[in-house]
Amino acid sequence: MSGLAGRLVRLNVGLFLYGITMAMMVESTLGLDPWDVFHEGVTQHIGLSFGQVVIATGAVVLLLWIPLRQMPGVGTVLNVVVIGLAADLGIAVIARPDELWLRLLLLVGGVVGNGFAGALYIGAALGPGPRDGLWLGLVRRTGRSIRLWRTTIEVTVLAIGFALGGTVGAGTVLYALTIGPIVQFFLRFTQVEVTPDRSPRRARRTRGTRDPAVR
Template identity: 45%
Template sequence: MFKIFSVKQVPSLSWSSSSPFNLKPSLKAFFYLNFGLVLFGLGESLLIASNAGVSPWTVLAQGIAGKTGWSIGFTTMIVSFAVLVLWIPLKQKPGMGTILNALIIAFVIDYSLPLLPYPEFYPWQLIQAAIGVLVVGIASGIYLTANLGAGPRDGLMTGLQKATGLPIAWIRIAIEVTVVSVGWYLGGVVGAGTVLFALGVGPAVAVGILMVKKYL
């Protein structure tokens, strides 16, 4: 348990790309990038289908949309661009994974949601949400280790970790709690699943990293 909160960086393995800008990665790195992103999309879908609450970043988008009159989709895009701007002082580098992050995850969510259960019994909703958070975390550990470019939020996490030297789990918890607090203040809707995500995804990412180091 305590080992989870001591993980400080994404590992560089034999199959990891030497640079996010690499346009000719090894087949193994490219495979794990895509596998991780597909798994990430499935985890997001499990959380959505649980009906236990949306992710903290969606709460933020809801809050901003409510104040500006923008659509949730447009607001989400603007927030993503804003997070990418924060990459600049953190010296984070985009890559093909940054683009594939948006494309693959959106595709998987659209096509997996009709196939997933939508529990009505509240305890089952919470269990499904918790599984979704765990899957997202493990998926993050897998695709980030490929070192082919992170999504906006994961890049913010790894950038802040490098800047502060703090464990990834605590960095991610701080980010998600801050985001959900601002979103809630602006009028976004917070559910139990939202809280599970905010407090659980950081440790779940650390679990994913430990699993990758041990098994991949």
């Protein structure tokens, strides 16, 4: 399915699965990725669910694209809503186990599934997620490295989330070490080849929207 309809299917399946696997990691209680540590920490202090905080954060981060002159794609907009809704659904239906081995299964399944979901979403090539679009925009505007901006942003949200009560643990380390290789592995099966529009105006409008970024 390489046409637009097929890419939209991949996009929405990837976003939905991404939210479900986020919920699996939340229910494992063994640690979350940096942005989800922040999301969970915020839920400790306001009357919103985890998924609602994910949506609200995505919307605020998307506003930060304006001074960076980043252009969102359809995937960017859907990312803001679908992942949060799916995360709340997953938290509602996935029971939090008491046994450590079951929590480990949830964690590992969540990380691997998250990587697969990210590859589906990235492979659709319909725009980066708002969080990754933020550091992509900063890289483009400042000329500094991806490593600098992504590390700075993720360390900052991790520290804030931890201070607010978000869960940092073995899962946080596991995610940081493995998510890149997992996404790269699955991308070989999910990447859609899209012929770019070579017109200068179109190139200016879409620059940065098809980078391999998930959140």
